[in-house]
Amino acid sequence: xxxELLSRRVECLNNSEISEFMSLIGQGDIISFAGGIPDRNIFxxxxxxxxxxxxxxxxxxxxxxxxxxxxxxxxxxxxxxSFLKKRNIKASDEEILITTGSQQALDLLSKIFIDPxxxxxxxxxxxxxxxxxxxxxxxxxxxxxxxxxxxEIDLLExxxxxxxxxxxxxxxxxFSNPSGIRLSLPKRKALLELAGxxxxxxxxxxxxxxxxxxxxxxxxxxxxxxxxxxxxxxTFSKFFIPGLRIGWICGDRExxxxxxLAKQNTDLTSNSLGQELIAVAGEKGxxxxxxxxxxxxxxxxxxxxxxxxxxxxxxxxxxLVPKGGFFYWIRLPEYxxxxxxxxxxxxxxxxxxxxxxFLANPEEGNNYLRLSFSxxxxxxxxxxxxxxxxxxxxxxxx
Amino acid sequence: xxxELLSRRVECLNNSEISEFMSLIGQGDIISFAGGIPDRNIFxxxxxxxxxxxxxxxxxxxxxxxxxxxxxxxxxxxxxxSFLKKRNIKASDEEILITTGSQQALDLLSKIFIDPxxxxxxxxxxxxxxxxxxxxxxxxxxxxxxxxxxxEIDLLExxxxxxxxxxxxxxxxxFSNPSGIRLSLPKRKALLELAGxxxxxxxxxxxxxxxxxxxxxxxxxxxxxxxxxxxxxxTFSKFFIPGLRIGWICGDRExxxxxxLAKQNTDLTSNSLGQELIAVAGEKGxxxxxxxxxxxxxxxxxxxxxxxxxxxxxxxxxxLVPKGGFFYWIRLPEYxxxxxxxxxxxxxxxxxxxxxxFLANPEEGNNYLRLSFSxxxxxxxxxxxxxxxxxxxxxxxx
Numbered sequence: 001x002x003x004e005l006l007s008r009r010v011e012c013l014n015n016s017e018i019s020e021f022m023s024l025i026g027q028g029d030i031i032s033f034a035g036g037i038p039d040r041n042i043f044x045x046x047x048x049x050x051x052x053x054x055x056x057x058x059x060x061x062x063x064x065x066x067x068x069x070x071x072x073x074x075x076x077x078x079x080x081x082s083f084l085k086k087r088n089i090k091a092s093d094e095e096i097l098i099t100t101g102s103q104q105a106l107d108l109l110s111k112i113f114i115d116p117x118x119x120x121x122x123x124x125x126x127x128x129x130x131x132x133x134x135x136x137x138x139x140x141x142x143x144x145x146x147x148x149x150x151x152e153i154d155l156l157e158x159x160x161x162x163x164x165x166x167x168x169x170x171x172x173x174x175f176s177n178p179s180g181i182r183l184s185l186p187k188r189k190a191l192l193e194l195a196g197x198x199x200x201x202x203x204x205x206x207x208x209x210x211x212x213x214x215x216x217x218x219x220x221x222x223x224x225x226x227x228x229x230x231x232x233x234x235t236f237s238k239f240f241i242p243g244l245r246i247g248w249i250c251g252d253r254e255x256x257x258x259x260x261l262a263k264q265n266t267d268l269t270s271n272s273l274g275q276e277l278i279a280v281a282g283e284k285g286x287x288x289x290x291x292x293x294x295x296x297x298x299x300x301x302x303x304x305x306x307x308x309x310x311x312x313x314x315x316x317x318x319x320l321v322p323k324g325g326f327f328y329w330i331r332l333p334e335y336x337x338x339x340x341x342x343x344x345x346x347x348x349x350x351x352x353x354x355x356x357x358f359l360a361n362p363e364e365g366n367n368y369l370r371l372s373f374s375x376x377x378x379x380x381x382x383x384x385x386x387x388x389x390x391x392x393x394x395x396x397x398x
Numbered sequence: 399x400x401x402e403l404l405s406r407r408v409e410c411l412n413n414s415e416i417s418e419f420m421s422l423i424g425q426g427d428i429i430s431f432a433g434g435i436p437d438r439n440i441f442x443x444x445x446x447x448x449x450x451x452x453x454x455x456x457x458x459x460x461x462x463x464x465x466x467x468x469x470x471x472x473x474x475x476x477x478x479x480s481f482l483k484k485r486n487i488k489a490s491d492e493e494i495l496i497t498t499g500s501q502q503a504l505d506l507l508s509k510i511f512i513d514p515x516x517x518x519x520x521x522x523x524x525x526x527x528x529x530x531x532x533x534x535x536x537x538x539x540x541x542x543x544x545x546x547x548x549x550e551i552d553l554l555e556x557x558x559x560x561x562x563x564x565x566x567x568x569x570x571x572x573f574s575n576p577s578g579i580r581l582s583l584p585k586r587k588a589l590l591e592l593a594g595x596x597x598x599x600x601x602x603x604x605x606x607x608x609x610x611x612x613x614x615x616x617x618x619x620x621x622x623x624x625x626x627x628x629x630x631x632x633t634f635s636k637f638f639i640p641g642l643r644i645g646w647i648c649g650d651r652e653x654x655x656x657x658x659l660a661k662q663n664t665d666l667t668s669n670s671l672g673q674e675l676i677a678v679a680g681e682k683g684x685x686x687x688x689x690x691x692x693x694x695x696x697x698x699x700x701x702x703x704x705x706x707x708x709x710x711x712x713x714x715x716x717x718l719v720p721k722g723g724f725f726y727w728i729r730l731p732e733y734x735x736x737x738x739x740x741x742x743x744x745x746x747x748x749x750x751x752x753x754x755x756f757l758a759n760p761e762e763g764n765n766y767l768r769l770s771f772s773x774x775x776x777x778x779x780x781x782x783x784x785x786x787x788x789x790x791x792x793x794x795x796x
Contacts, residue, residue, distance in 0.1 A: 005598070006511060006656070007511055008513050013656065043463050048454075052450060056446075056450075061443055062443055063438060064641060066436075066639075101665050103663070115407075136660065136664075242464060244670075245669040258404070265534045268499055271643040271672055274669055
């Protein structure tokens with residue numbers, strides 16, 4: 001009976017790779033380059049505990065466990081406004097919606113923009129969860145390939161010049177997942193110009209923007225935007241803590257209002273305890289301090305992995321060295337299917353994520369893998385890369 | 399530009415009455431019968447604080463702030479299985495999905511079942527958030543009116559006999575929101591029989607099932623179901639605490655798998671801190687103790703409101719006295735529009751929710767209101783009802 005009662009979009013949901021790697025989290029005896037998750041050992045646990053205790057002792061203590069408003073905690077929004085201001089982004093209270101992680105932002109925006117068959121642009125490869133949210137609303141997805149400095153603007157313009165209307169482009173301009181690529185400043189400006197010319201929105205997702213290990217940050221698209229075309233997504237998950245599921249959308253007031261209406265029907269409100277805890281952590285300077293603390297931590301893992309890749313991966317493989325974020329994106333020789341490599345790697349207790357699900361057309365590249373260095377203990381990185389390198393070097397048609 | 403880029407479902411989202419009453423929460427100088435929310439003053443704050451501190455001191459402390467699996471915390475699912483078992487409902491780990499409140503359950507199930515134009519049955523009046531979730535997937539909603547003992551089975555059968563296919567019926571069988579009505583045991587059996595005969599699912603939402611102030615509980619539809627037709631939704635929000643946003647779906651393994659895939663794209667995972675805190679509160683007996691504690695608390699508010707209604711509301715109004723839950727559903731004489739009554743009431747610092755948004759066809763009844771007694775201090779109930787009663791009694795065409 002079930003099958004005949006399901007919606008058509010269920011066919012678009014069969015993307016279980018996130019689940020697969022989520023389920024690899026916490027298996028102790030495996031070297032995991034799989035989940036794009038922060039290192040639990042660097043969370044400021046003691047400080048969080050003190051803040052929680054002091055919040056609970058305040059007269060507002062019970063409100064930590066009560067429903068809050070759909071739009072989100074006023075205190076948290078105030079902190080986010082000050083956080084954005086330091087990054088040269090101006091926003092008012094009505095231009096912010098608190099979301100249950102920035103994954104929910106992707107769902108809500110897809111909900112308010114996409115009818116089945118509507119066209120959407122994505123960077124290719126791009127974040128699997130973003131693609132998943134967009135796909136689950138039955139969009140027609142066009143991927144724009146990446147160069148070392150971000151999406152190929154010429155290809156984008158070519159696509160736009162065909163005259164078909166696109167609702168938005170979704171991209172992670174800083175140290176993208178999985179590519180590690182950063183969109184250059186000239187390309188940011190060019191993208192904004194195209195958005196103006198062809199009338200589409202830009203969804204700028206920024207989970208890794210703070211995790212910039214070498215250079216000064218580049219201006220956010222939102223900072224450069226003079227026409228209200230950029231919808232900016234932020235999250236505390238990568239540079240602070242993910243387990244409270246708190247993110248936000250910053251955008252045009254009417255978009256925020258509609259996304260808020262969608263949120264009402266989706267989960268009513270984000271959890272109060274997490275919102276207040278993050279707000280007070282922000283007020284006390286703990287978040288900015290944590291950003292300073294995690295950057296050298298992840299940078300040394302990035303470098304450790306880079307050195308190990310140079311040492312153990314054969315010439316037939318290639319990658320760009322990222323300047324931030326959590327990931328290396330590796331191209332294998334075409335005769336090695338990443339799914340079969342993963343099988344072999346798991347037999348040797350090493351995990352990673354195959355590349356297919358990050359592609360606009362998942363069938364187009366069977367020879368990519370994403371290696372995350374963020375959550376792998378420094379001392380295991382070389383061992384894990386060595387094991388992978390040896391399997392690749394000695395590849396026979398397993 | 400925005401308008402032409404929005405999805406068609408945005409037209410189904412313009413239901414801001416939840417927002418309206420959410421925004422009335424916390425205005426100190428108003429007597430509010432609006433939000434269907436628990437009393438913050440009865441939350442077991444001291445115990446929650448102790449549990450949080452001990453959780454954070456465990457070796458798993460950092461995991462409270464880390465991503466968890468999409469399906470939900472194993473520890474919490476184990477507690478939920480034991481909770482359900484006490485209520486004569488058998489479930490295995492793979493038949494449970496943790497959700498971000500039971501509002502998310504409604505969203506996920508709508509996502510996997512509803513294509514635009516699909517037919518869905520609801521009790522009428524019914525929970526506004528359930529209607530909102532279903533509407534946002536552009537379903538064609540048919541309301542089945544309520545008698546004192548639940549939906550009119552004859553009307554339901556008449557509707558079904560027309561031969562159109564319905565995907566599911568959504569209802570709150572125990573002390574429904576807003577009606578306060580409980581579905582009788584014979585009607586539960588009749589409903590299950592019809593679901594079998596006509597091939598549709600039953601979404602049984604149970605937020606108020608524990609808040610049964612006088613009688614023994616009735617068997618859940620899920621308990622009576624022998625064919626896997628019932629999808630059971632649970633939440634800790636009403637009898638324990640809502641602010642952590644933790645609920646669950648218990649259903650057929652394949653439905654749980656698909657809802658889990660939908661959840662992945664929707665918010666990835668529910669917050670870890672809340673899941674673990676509720677799990678440990680359950681293990682330590684705090685949740686069952688809290689249920690025992692809140693029942694007399696809310697019962698005395700229910701009775702206080704009942705007495706005040708008898709005393710101050712004119713004969714031209716009518717209501718049923720609920721035996722559980724949080725609400726009185728009041729019928730006004732037809733010449734009083736509840737929206738205009740609300741305006742007058744707010745001028746006199748009393749709030750409630752107008753009835754329209756709870757109706758399958760919101761235009762069909764302008765003379766209903768929902769009064770919630772759960773979150774109004776006992777000593778304010780009579781005052782508030784007296785003010786409302788006087789406005790109604792002295793109604794002129796304001």
